[in-house]
Amino acid sequence: MKNIFLIGFMGAGKSTVARHLQKRLKMNLAEMDERIEKEQGMTIPEIFEKYGESRFRDLESELILTIGKEGNTIVSCGGGVVVRPENIEYMKKNGRVFYLKTSPETVYNRVKDSTNRPILNGNMNVEYIAGLMEKRRALYEGAADITITTDGKSVDEITDEIIIAI
Ligand code: S3P
Helix, strand or coil: CCEEEEECCCCCCHHHHHHHHHHHHCCEEEEHHHHHHHHHCCCHHHHHHHHCHHHHHHHHHHHHHHHHHHCCEEEECCCCHHHCHHHHHHHHHCCEEEEEECCHHHHHHHHCCCCCCHHHCCCCCHHHHHHHHHHHHHHHHHHCCEEEECCCCCHHHHHHHHHHHC
């Protein structure tokens, strides 16, 4: 097994599932947003504000190459990793891609108090989340080797489904 990439919208549960998988599979763990923040010495909102989204996307694309080379890693991807086709191509070549699919309502309930997701600044409502999710739907689905619907499932159930699939 090379790498396991977890993709999906903000609040889909990628980080939580990645931590559970790591305990069960004894692989390395990489949380993309956390790594970017550490490497830049800035928070994600600060990076967006100071350098703009496109610079953040560049950092994301650079990081995915580094992580991919490290190998044997469960990667909790940023929700927007699929907006760059080269990221999708790279993930598909270097591991299995699992899409955690979650409803806009569940996402909203999980992220509504979050202040560190600049993409949702000023747009923290179900309608906006549903619209953006719809815009990205084909990207998530096209990138995924396996789609896992997560609504109503426990973290253990989701983790089990992934482990069975690999
Ligand atoms: C983003 C998702 C975030 C983070 C950034 C942009 C997006 O990651 O990378 O705020 O465009 O969907 P999470 O999915 O971990 O919240």
